[in-house]
Amino acid sequence: MAAVLESLLREEVSVAAAVRWIARSTQSSEDEPGEAAALSALGPLRKEFVPFLLNFLREQSSRVLPQGPPTPAKAPGASAALPGRPGGPPRGGRGARSQLFPPTEPPGAAADAPLARRGGRRRGPGPARERGGRGAGGPEEAVGGESLGWAGGRRPRGAGSAGSPSLGLSDPPNLSNLEEFPPVGSVPPGPAGRTKPSRRINPTPVSEERSLSKPKTCFTSPPINCVPSSQPSALNTSLWGLGLAPGCRSLQEEREMLRKERSKQLQQSPTPAYPTPESGSPLPSRTGSLTAEAADPARVSSCQRLKLVALVYSSCIAENLVPNLFLELFFVLQLLTARRTVAAKDDDLEPNPDPLESPLFQSVHDCVFFAVQVLEHQFQVLSYLDKGTLKLLAENERLLCFSPALQGRLRAAYEGSVAKVSLVMPPSAQAVSFQPETDNRANFSSDRAFHTFKKQRDVFYEVLREWEDRHEEPGWDFEKGLGSRIRAMMGQLSAACSHSHFVRLFQKQLLQMCHSPCGAGGAVWGEAPDVLSVLGADKLGRLRRLRERLVAPQSSGGPCPPPTFPGCQGFFKDFILSASSFQFNQHLMDSLSMKIRELDGLALPQHEPGDEDGESDVDWQSERRRFAVVLLSLRLLAKFLGFVAFLPYRGPEPPPTRELQDSILALRSQVPPVLDVLTLLRQGLGARRAVLTVPWLVEFLSFADHIAPLLAYYRSTFVLLLRLHRSLVLSQEHEGGTCFLNKLLLLAVLGWLFQIPTIPEDLFFLEGGQLDASEVDTVASEHGLLWPVLPQDSMPVVDQQLLYACCPYIGELRKLLASWVSGSSGRSGGFVRKITPTTTTSLGAQPPQTAQGLQAQLAQAFFHNQPPSLRRTVEFVAERIGSNCVKHIKATLVADLVRQAESLLQEQLVTQGQEGGDPVQLLEILCSQLCPHGAQALAQGREFCQKKSPEAVRALLPEETPAAVLSSAESIAVGLAIEKACAWLSANITALIRREVKAAVSRTLRAQGPEPAARGERRGCPRACEHHAPLPSHLISEIKDVLSLAVGPRDPEEGVSPERLERLLGQLGQTLRCRQFLCPPAEQQLAKCSVELASLLVADQVPILGPPAQHRLERGQARRLLQALLSLWKEDFQVPVPLQLLLRPRNLGLLADKRPREWDLLLFLLQELVERGLMGRTEIETCLGSVHEAQWPGEFSKELATLFNLFLAEPHMPEPQLRACELVQPNRGTVLAQS
């Protein structure tokens, strides 16, 4: 590998040729014969070049970046093969999660030749045993016994490597640090070492001396899940250990150590070289030895060489030969902001004729020069970054100093940029609303299931609220706090249909909560115009922006963070884990897959923005917004699908042995994938929708377990993604090509995916290497794609807001630059805050299926040349009118049928008596009579759609729409609406009628039961009633008071005045006439109380207030009150009055206690009851008869019998009754007098 670089540096081979060679393997006609010869000799090494180059740069830079911002971790190079590495993973480093890019098999013996040569030349003090790791694969090196140096590519730390540092060309001290902080991807020393974290961040400046020459070939690449991050990673904090790298326990400790080191460093951190005005006072430097050096273009050591390497490097970046574009940019910015080099070493180096022997970066000046060179090549990418980053770049004084031209372009780009990326705020929970259509009883198998789900909904939100309140409290634990409640709830979900209901709720809530309003005040993506924004959009937007500043997270965990569940997503993840319900997970996967398929099928916007007028611009904005919403929803759903789908397979460690792995593979290859992502990816590429499909696919795959990527199915998926990655050359802009930001998004998400720990490290380079060889054709033909197939997603649907929302880690660039400005170490500070991938509520329903055949084609063609808003309008109208039509049919035709059913049922009940027969049978009879009428539904539905659709279309389309277009649009809308409505109606109308009739029958039968009288016709308030009557509740209490006084016990001074009694009855009359506040139970109670009161009056039991002597009501007064009651019973009560109570033994018994007994009031009352038709004579006779049978004291019984006989004997004579009383009672005179 070094040979290639050497050839380049010696200018034997041109950069262009080299890049062509790397990228395409075949020689191009453009290559000069000499170059071709030089390169073809190196052919087998071709694919090792890029990893080698990257490691080389990292290695070189490590010298000058000791105190800089966090240097990304080193990744192992892939330049040399290590067959049979002891202690290594079985094959290809697959199991060695330590390696980002593990070694590939050497193409042949020739592969090592140049290395050996190189090594031979640059003999270092590294002990021979260091090479032991190579084993049989590299005998010559073992013989050579020397470190490969930076040229050697990879230096695996084999079993014997621990301890003694080897050295490289510049012989730097303190190599042992690498043992403490093994570089990413270095092969662990042995089985014991396997528990050591392997992929880690670059030995952050634990010491200022860096192992420059340590013969290991790593290139910086921040380890995926070991990024020191101030933001807790949802995965890493998980009890379940998901996503933890092997040995993460110790990693945690180590990270802690590192943190301490860092903070130490922070204290010693250098003052910024050029404190900018914004940065405030520089940090005091304690040691003075670490101050940032001023970079000076004049002191660059070898411009030519640096330029050349920068060009090769840039070309590799441009050709997408590097796995992660933004990681390289991050690295370059690190070089740009390097504080100082290791001072003591600078002068030690003597000029060396061998271009590879002298360090590439000898000083800060070299670094900055190199960085600026690369940035110049990458200007195009930079210009698409957000405005904040551009500002920081444009204001960087080193950049100005080294390349005023680039600075000028950046400044111009900054000034022209509108890409303000706003930060999001965590949304507060809002519940999924209850929708009767899907949530009412009819959607459940049983009452029990319905009520269970009702409770579950409430438990779910209770848990959610508790989580909201408490999840940030220190020491609060999801599982401990909520786990058992969640499991208890899940345990109640017995029926399958309940699971699907719950999953629907869960998924909707997920989409709703993880939808955060994005964009400055909602302007970029907009939000559904909710009441709040309508009420005070302006203030609200400002408030929101203010809140964003306060609450936006500070860090996103480095340029390559592991997949996490930020914010509310954490709740859903933990919920799934705590529920640990197989059924739930299965239903959830089903539901997520379906939603993903649905959203993924969405058509991309069809036309270019700004081609016509303002109208299309507005349309375009909303198209874009819609796209962003769909994309973010898809990513969220896919992330959870990936999480759940791979959950059973995820573990902290890959299988320990090859045999085990093979057997797992054999087993797993039998299992069909949860969602056919490969097909969806192919379709997406074929339909030029990569920009929609790939971002969610990446989210899904980022949760793959260790084995999944090895399965043929997923391997094919990855190969396809790799091909896509390679094809997305940013600089290539051709007609109809993928738009730049679309490409950038794809590159960013793919680059991120390639860094995920569970994705095999060799995948990128190994597969990448194979891709352009023979396999390409097979892959291409297998996928039915012609190479090169560019997903020409040519619509500029991605903007910076979406880019940063999907890839918050791009913000790390800004953070790095900002930390340079502020002089902080930039570990987690900086102002760049995380942009959480967000999502919004799902779109409305999918466009309805269009009619088949020629008509459909014509309709499609009609829309083709119309603005997309027309199509959307028509589809929308059809969808809504179709749905309204069904509702209308329900409210008219079905409601009529239900009414018919009710009257038929009434008839049935009359003919069959109150029992009415078996309800099931009744229902069958009714349905057989009524269901045939359902056929009318189609005709009525058609009529409805024909009437309503054109109105709606006309109202929604611009006034200026040409008549022909309008009428076509109308007729298409009518057709679609009819199609939709009739499809539903013809399938469901019978069931609907049955259901409604059934409900009506059970309603009627229930009403038949207890209170038939209550259903009688009821009068309302009289006209002009002002509802000022006393409230029924007040009257009941009043009467109750009187009753309690009468029944006793009472204090001697307690009693009721006759006036109060009269007033009470007057009020009762008012209340009964004003029916505003009266409900049947209250009226019934009033009726009963009034009867009780009458009994007490008859028995003279009401204690009367007044002069001490008079504790009894005057007979005349009593009669007046009874008359009033009689009239209320007759005229005003609308419920049946339980008058028979008057003649119950208990009430008559009240008379028994009185002495002397007076029967006249009772007789009077009975007579009046008959007189007024309130009770029939026979009814009274029956009652009295039964009273007579009761046990009474002898005397009372006799009197009762006499009264009974009198009542029977003299029915029609009011006066004689009094005489009859006289017979029973001596004081007839008084009675007469009173009457």
Add this chain to the structure above:
Amino acid sequence: MILTKAQYDEIAQCLVSVPPTRQSLRKLKQRFPSQSQATLLSIFSQEYQKHIKRTHAKHHTLEAIESYYQRYLNGVVKNGAAPVLLELANEVNYAPSLMARIILERFLQEQEETPPSKSVINSMLRDPSQIPDGVLANQVYQCIVNDCCYGPLVDCIKHAIGHEHEVLLRDLLLEKNLSFLDEDQLRAKGYDKTPDFILQVPVAVEGHIIHWIESKASFGDECSHHAYLHDQFWSYWNRFGPGLVIYWYGFIQELDCNRERGILLKACFPTDIVTLCHSTA
């Protein structure tokens, strides 16, 4: 009538071990003349219910029932017209209506040798004239009309009060031209949880969005409010979003702490309702 927790505690303090009689209520009104009667009654009723809940079990042990029954029998043998049952209830600090139920149940059990059904008991309590024993019927009736916290009469009054306030609220909504769906309409549509009113177009009250309104014709104390939150208000929130609860007889000020979360408390119909403006342009 919004009370602070301290004010409320002062009232509640006076209600310890007070029998639920007419006389007690009268005294309470004299003690707190500035509070509305309805509020005092509501608080009294709630406090008394808490007391009953706490002591319910001890009155339902076999021994207790037996001893009450014997005392009742002894009492009525001496004087059937005396308020035996009522005095017994007051003496053991239990609600008269509930004591009546215990004795009636025990009585019927003796008569029929099988435990009587709940519906029979309830029916007899509603209409004591159905009770086969005349003396017991009178005793039960006396308990019921003298109990101001329990019993069918009180239940009916509470129900009526609740209904009246719903009607009142409905009128106010109509008056304000706010369209709504009421409980019956919601139930007919198949909603599983139904607040009194769902506004078809949400409004804002004191800056808070309101989707639904629940009328509570009682005083909102901690205990009842938490129960309502759990059984009703959060359930409404879970389905319909933020809403308003009107405690017509007031509430403890400190309970109105979920405003930001979406549950607003008021003691009357709000006056400053902001509605969604339809632009006429």
